[in-house]
Amino acid sequence: MTREEKYRQVRREAGATGVLLALIILFWCAAGFGLAGVPVFVFGLPLWAVMGTVGVWLFAIVGVYVLVHGWFADMSLEDEEQTRGGDAR
Numbered sequence: 001m002t003r004e005e006k007y008r009q010v011r012r013e014a015g016a017t018g019v020l021l022a023l024i025i026l027f028w029c030a031a032g033f034g035l036a037g038v039p040v041f042v043f044g045l046p047l048w049a050v051m052g053t054v055g056v057w058l059f060a061i062v063g064v065y066v067l068v069h070g071w072f073a074d075m076s077l078e079d080e081e082q083t084r085g086g087d088a089r
Helices: 003-032 047-070
Strands: none
Touching: 003 047
16 A cells, blocks of 8 residues: 555545544434433433433444444555665655
């Protein structure tokens, strides 16, 4: 993988991470504030409290799993030119 390809991949991963962060924030708002009027209780806690805390953690874990297995690439940090014996500047 060339240096340019690595930079493109890093930008792609950073963008996908930013999108996941925005989705987590939206989920937190919807789960916490959107469920505030629902009279459901889980283990004695209102549903909005459970979904606004534990639900957000689970959503984030699933999102990170999707990023790691679908968007992120395992790449060497070595320059390709150096491994070939070329002059990398």
